[in-house]
Amino acid sequence: MAIYPPGKTQKDIDELYKRAYEETKIIYPKKAKTFSAKLRNLNNITLHKGELSKFTVGIMDFFVDVYSWFKVSFKKMVRKIYPRKDQIYGTKKDTYLTGKITFTKKEGKNKSISIPIHHMEIEFWARTWLGQWRKFAKGITDEDGKIMLEFDFLESKKIKYRSFYFEVHQTEHVFFDPETRKPREKVSVFGNVKIRKSDITGMGYNLGIIQLFYWEYRTDVPIPRVVIKDHDEDAPEYYSEGRNQAIAEQFVQIELIKDKHLIKIETEPEKVSIQSIQADYPKNLTVAMEEEIPGSTRCDYWFGRRMMNGMSCATFIPDRNEEGKYWVKIFGACDYDVNGVYAFPTTYGQFIIAENGLPLPVKIIIKGQTNAFDKNPFQEKIFTPADGEKWEQAKRIMRVTSALSSEVDDHFAGTHLNTEQYSIAVRRNVRLNPIAQLLIPHLKEVALINHTADSNLIGNGGYIPSASALTVEGIIERSKDALGVHDWKNWKPMKPISEQHTFAIASNLFWDIVDEFVTYFFKENEDDIKKYWYEIFCMSEDLVENSVPLFLSEQDKTKWSEDERKLNEDRIAYNHERACFDLTLPRVEYKGKIRCISPITKNKHAPAEGEMEHLKDMCKYAIMTATFLHTYVNEHQYEDIGEVLYCNLGLRFGEKEEGIFRPETDHSIFPDLTRSTQMMWFSNLLSRTEYGFITRNEGHDIHPYFSELLLAKKEEFAKLNVDVENIESRTNI
Numbered sequence: 001m002a003i004y005p006p007g008k009t010q011k012d013i014d015e016l017y018k019r020a021y022e023e024t025k026i027i028y029p030k031k032a033k034t035f036s037a038k039l040r041n042l043n044n045i046t047l048h049k050g051e052l053s054k055f056t057v058g059i060m061d062f063f064v065d066v067y068s069w070f071k072v073s074f075k076k077m078v079r080k081i082y083p084r085k086d087q088i089y090g091t092k093k094d095t096y097l098t099g100k101i102t103f104t105k106k107e108g109k110n111k112s113i114s115i116p117i118h119h120m121e122i123e124f125w126a127r128t129w130l131g132q133w134r135k136f137a138k139g140i141t142d143e144d145g146k147i148m149l150e151f152d153f154l155e156s157k158k159i160k161y162r163s164f165y166f167e168v169h170q171t172e173h174v175f176f177d178p179e180t181r182k183p184r185e186k187v188s189v190f191g192n193v194k195i196r197k198s199d200i201t202g203m204g205y206n207l208g209i210i211q212l213f214y215w216e217y218r219t220d221v222p223i224p225r226v227v228i229k230d231h232d233e234d235a236p237e238y239y240s241e242g243r244n245q246a247i248a249e250q251f252v253q254i255e256l257i258k259d260k261h262l263i264k265i266e267t268e269p270e271k272v273s274i275q276s277i278q279a280d281y282p283k284n285l286t287v288a289m290e291e292e293i294p295g296s297t298r299c300d301y302w303f304g305r306r307m308m309n310g311m312s313c314a315t316f317i318p319d320r321n322e323e324g325k326y327w328v329k330i331f332g333a334c335d336y337d338v339n340g341v342y343a344f345p346t347t348y349g350q351f352i353i354a355e356n357g358l359p360l361p362v363k364i365i366i367k368g369q370t371n372a373f374d375k376n377p378f379q380e381k382i383f384t385p386a387d388g389e390k391w392e393q394a395k396r397i398m399r400v401t402s403a404l405s406s407e408v409d410d411h412f413a414g415t416h417l418n419t420e421q422y423s424i425a426v427r428r429n430v431r432l433n434p435i436a437q438l439l440i441p442h443l444k445e446v447a448l449i450n451h452t453a454d455s456n457l458i459g460n461g462g463y464i465p466s467a468s469a470l471t472v473e474g475i476i477e478r479s480k481d482a483l484g485v486h487d488w489k490n491w492k493p494m495k496p497i498s499e500q501h502t503f504a505i506a507s508n509l510f511w512d513i514v515d516e517f518v519t520y521f522f523k524e525n526e527d528d529i530k531k532y533w534y535e536i537f538c539m540s541e542d543l544v545e546n547s548v549p550l551f552l553s554e555q556d557k558t559k560w561s562e563d564e565r566k567l568n569e570d571r572i573a574y575n576h577e578r579a580c581f582d583l584t585l586p587r588v589e590y591k592g593k594i595r596c597i598s599p600i601t602k603n604k605h606a607p608a609e610g611e612m613e614h615l616k617d618m619c620k621y622a623i624m625t626a627t628f629l630h631t632y633v634n635e636h637q638y639e640d641i642g643e644v645l646y647c648n649l650g651l652r653f654g655e656k657e658e659g660i661f662r663p664e665t666d667h668s669i670f671p672d673l674t675r676s677t678q679m680m681w682f683s684n685l686l687s688r689t690e691y692g693f694i695t696r697n698e699g700h701d702i703h704p705y706f707s708e709l710l711l712a713k714k715e716e717f718a719k720l721n722v723d724v725e726n727i728e729s730r731t732n733i
């Protein structure tokens with residue numbers, strides 16, 4: 001294959017791309033009916049085969065639907081009959097409730113210090129014998145988590161009151177009024193304590209220390225994650241109704257296709273092939289292009305174009321020795337735990353920027369194991385376009401290595417895990433400060449989807465450990481390392497290297513919009529942001545102290561061999577450049593580890609000079625990561641890993657001496673049939689079920705100004721192949 005397929009030009013491919021894009025782009029269906037076949041929520045999906053028959057599932061689904069409908073309707077009815085009015089009963093404040101709220105997890109020597117939860121919304125309610133709610137007091141905990149709710153003693157002793165409740169509230173969702181742009185919060189009861197009427201004596205009532213299991217950090221992984229005990233019943237947050245509805249509407253067909261394949265693979269494997277699996281799923285971009293012009297997605301032009309602007313959106317580093325040439329570096333297995341079934345070599349691609357502004361590959365170096373026999377991790381093979389079939393295979397190896405790196409390092413760690421650590425720090429600490437209203441709409445739901453990814457994508461039995469070289473331990477270690485180059489401070493989007501570098505140009509355009517929006521929000525809310533600075537101080541402490549160590553900072557560099565030193569220094573330099581990580585900044589050391597996230601403030605009660613700017617930069621970074629950066633890698637999965645033979649997450653070594661250097665017709669090195677259908681299932685799941693878009697603002701949870709700013713640039717983004725209407729407001733798939 002040359003730069004283009006025989007007899008074709010760039011114009012042919014570009015026009016074909018536009019047609020295929022239109023043909024295969026994802027269109028979101030109309031709403032599902034109340035009792036139609038659907039999935040309850042994202043946590044109900046499974047990579048494996050459903051164990052019950054379709055009929056049984058249908059019957060059970062129906063009853064679950066009916067039950068859910070009655071439960072929701074009953075709750076609505078109860079709320080209508082027994083409204084909870086915001087009116088305080090009683091006029092005096094001659095007695096009180098006191099106590100303290102703390103997190104469950106303790107800190108310090110011998111884990112003896114309870115960490116107080118500041119500024120939690122607290123209320124004291126009575127219920128009458130007829131079930132009516134009467135509010136007696138409301139307030140917040142102070143900075144030390146202390147409770148002080150004063151109320152009218154004589155009012156509480158009236159015969160009509162049967163029982164009393166102390167309640168702790170949390171903000172569940174933030175909404176914005178489209179006219180006034182003012183925020184409104186949906187608050188829910190996080191926990192309550194029942195108090196007997198006889199215990200209210202007029203002397204004041206001490207609730208003691210109430211330990212809330214509230215957005216607690218996990219201790220079983222070296223990554224800042226939140227504990228989710230039970231996704232459906234005891235989670236720190238829940239999906240919005242619209243998000244659950246979207247998964248119900250968009251994914252049931254894909255589930256059925258995958259289940260059908262898994263049954264057939266078990267019973268009649270001879271009747272299943274990679275092609276037949278592929279044909280059952282909706283056509284993706286590369287399949288549609290290949291149908292019309294064979295070779296259009298395997299040629300050098302397409303390889304360079306996708307490496308620059310596809311799912312990988314690689315970083316092009318100028319070659320120090322050869323002017324006009326660039327390197328893309330995809331680091332493979334390195335020293336992470338691997339299973340020995342799949343290849344994951346490091347690949348270096350050298351490119352020139354052609355006259356059309358797009359990169360053309362001129363050399364590929366493959367470093368590492370490529371067959372089952374020679375396990376030397378530092379062996380190198382060099383290929384150029386003159387190598388014919390081997391060059392084609394080298395391109396595929398780089399494409400596959402890049403897909404796995406993109407999935408684990410950029411998508412999962414760089415956006416999902418990166419966003420979750422901001423989400424936890426905000427939820428644990430920011431309540432009265434308007435920063436909560438700015439950030440919660442963009443940080444919500446990520447902890448939930450990451451919890452689902454633990455079982456379906458990265459954990460034992462998940463897709464990546466079974467269909468790629470990385471084991472579960474390998475993924476966790478790699479994710480921790482990948483996070484170690486992400487910091488909000490001094491971050492900027494990738495610099496474009498040509499006019500065709502659409503990913504980088506679009507990133508900068510979006511970054512400018514985020515800047516305009518966040519600057520506006522800060523101006524509108526400056527006084528309250530400063531007034532509740534204590535919350536920012538606590539958020540900053542949580543963020544920094546729970547962040548992972550600086551990339552490779554825990555390794556003993558004196559023990560590196562010469563080969564390891566060269567490789568690791570290369571990884572450090574490239575990954576810092578890729579994540580725009582400023583190594584010159586001083587770093588905080590906490591519990592013997594150099595932390596990768598910079599503090600926002602060192603002051604408890606007021607920002608020092610420059611610290612408002614720090615907070616603004618952190619907010620911009622968190623929004624950028626949760627929205628544009630996640631959407632880009634997420635939605636391009638469907639295009640770039642939606643055809644098994646074009647790209648996947650791991651080529652198998654097989655039993656031949658050539659290992660992974662085999663033609664596309666040899667399916668023995670590709671994922672097996674089970675992994676093939678699971679791969680199609682998962683790329684469809686992740687790209688096809690998005691919900692919560694900035695401009696569509698389906699849940700009225702996005703600041704209208706942000707939506708307006710983005711919509712105003714619709715045409716500019718369209719020229720960069722970015723549809724602004726498809727940019728998600730949060731990372732929830």
Ligand SMILES: [Fe+2]
Nearest residue numbers: 630634686733
């Ligand atoms: Fe995602």
